[in-house]
Amino acid sequence: MKIFYILIATILVNNFVLHYFLGICPFLGVSTKMSSAIGMGFAATFVMTLTALITWLVNHYIIIASGFTFLQYVAFILVIASLVQFVEMFLKKFFPALYRALGIYLPLITTNCAILGLALLGAMRKYNLIENIFFGFGAGIGFTLALVAMAGIREELEKADIPEGLKGVGIALITAGLMSFAFLGFAGIIK
């Protein structure tokens, strides 16, 4: 039951992009075309699920066990950077078709604050391993949902008549604000 609760909460209510403001850079940068939004979304979901698993193990069996909690941030960012590199090499070798589809988005993910934010929030909330994996997966799906919805709107915005100064980032931010408004409506689903 708790797993279901975590999934609903991370996808709709506490959406990583529209509620926690994590991963805004790819959200604004990669949302101009639908195809790249889908690619980025799936690449991020994949890495986030893996990150949730591995950072949990590192946090519990290495950092907390050894007592070096002040090294948590350095350890997390190194794990994420090497994980992304590893995933890239693994896909290139064994799933070349998937690599061609997602490849260019993978390096960008290292500096996506949603990934490090996921590791930190998971550690702060003291989830167990299974809960943390679903937290990561839900966060990835929520990110994809926001990104794809935004890309759909922005493709239409290209044809719209927008005031001069607001073109590009300005109108994208205001659109995101309105989307965030809509997502506030989900707040009643969970307590």
Place this chain on the structure above:
Amino acid sequence: MLKEFVKGLWKENPVLVAVLGMCPTLAVTTKAINGFAMGMAVLFVLTSSSIIISLLRKIIPHQVRIPSFIVIIATFVTIVDLFFKAKFPDISKALGPFIPLIIVNCIILARQEAFASKNPLLPSILDAVGMSLGFTWVLLILGAVRELFGFGTIFGYPIMTHIPGFKPILVMILPPGAFITLGVMKGIMEYLTKKWSK
């Protein structure tokens, strides 16, 4: 030399022009004081890591420069995080995970990659301080506007409550308020830049 300092304030402003570091900009600015604290944290991390990276720029091998930068940045972020926890526990709680998230703040990595790793010490420091102050003023204004309409105060001093019939606009301190206010700020900035360049 002064040019390196001034460019971050307006012409190459990291938030409004380069659109970097959006996550902390939007997330922590529910109050002016939080925006200011985040700006100061970035000032410390960016200046310190620029000093170290500028001094080590000939030693760090090109292939492993990004991991090296990130480890140096993460070290200074840990220092800031422990400092805030010890001295300003309230602010540390309000900023939550966004202090550790300075590590992946693209402004910092972008300045190391584009400037500090290629320039001598003094210009690197000026560049870092200018960029941090450019970041800070945007957060300060965004935080002040949201606090003014969301709570009716600025830096905790009641202002709007003197106006009869004023009710706090709750949505300004919720996520939509952040997106919309920053979008409008970006629009005003573009408008002024165009007007002044004529």
